[in-house]
Amino acid sequence: xxxxxxxxxxxPVFEEAPVELRCNxxxxxxxxxxxxxxxxxxxxxxxxxxxxxxxxxxxxxxFEAEFNKSQTSFHLRKPSVHISDTAEYFCxxxxxxxxxxxxxxxxxxxMVKP
Amino acid sequence: DTGVSQNPRHxxxxxxxxxxxxxxxxxxxxxxxxxxxxxxxxxxxxTYFQNEAQLEKSRLxxxxxxxxxxxxxxxxxxxxxxxxxxxxxxxCASSLLSNTEAFFxxxxxxxxx
Numbered sequence: 001x002x003x004x005x006x007x008x009x010x011x012p013v014f015e016e017a018p019v020e021l022r023c024n025x026x027x028x029x030x031x032x033x034x035x036x037x038x039x040x041x042x043x044x045x046x047x048x049x050x051x052x053x054x055x056x057x058x059x060x061x062x063f064e065a066e067f068n069k070s071q072t073s074f075h076l077r078k079p080s081v082h083i084s085d086t087a088e089y090f091c092x093x094x095x096x097x098x099x100x101x102x103x104x105x106x107x108x109x110x111m112v113k114p
Numbered sequence: 115d116t117g118v119s120q121n122p123r124h125x126x127x128x129x130x131x132x133x134x135x136x137x138x139x140x141x142x143x144x145x146x147x148x149x150x151x152x153x154x155x156x157x158x159x160x161t162y163f164q165n166e167a168q169l170e171k172s173r174l175x176x177x178x179x180x181x182x183x184x185x186x187x188x189x190x191x192x193x194x195x196x197x198x199x200x201x202x203x204x205x206c207a208s209s210l211l212s213n214t215e216a217f218f219x220x221x222x223x224x225x226x227x
Contacts, residue, residue, distance in 0.1 A: 004156075046217075100145060100162075100216055101147065101159050102159065102216065103159070104158070106156050107156050
């Protein structure tokens, strides 16, 4: 079984400042890693994913994440946030032999202030 | 194709009533998933289909819940004898067999009063 911990339930940040949203996971098997964004009353949109290869992955809207196997982390970063980045962000994992079933963290609410 | 479609978007029902939700996946997507998301939490896996076969069910899926995908296209999720604890957003997602990316619908928000 897998589990995902998002260490911060809320992250307030000023516009144009950098941000990091933290994600740690545990699994007894190899996993794929994902970050999704959810705007109010909407479904989930994929920001980026790590399947294999380079540990630094770039996604949409200027986000990137780095996979650290030794620390079992997959933190999400953006060098300069915009008001429109205000949303809920979910880290998720799937065992790479598990038919794409996702285990999600509890989410981090990013609040960008002007 | 505009993505995964879920209907209705909102449903308010009285405790004890039955409800049914529908999900239309992206065309040609073999896999279809249902998740439940309660307020302030991440989505939790309920069940998934590969074509018309239901391959996995979570322990969260009690006997009052049933899901079908009769022709390997759209899927329905039925909740019988609804309880207040069933109030949540029900999310549907689909993916290709050969692709690890799941595309989510906008969800159906259920409120049991």
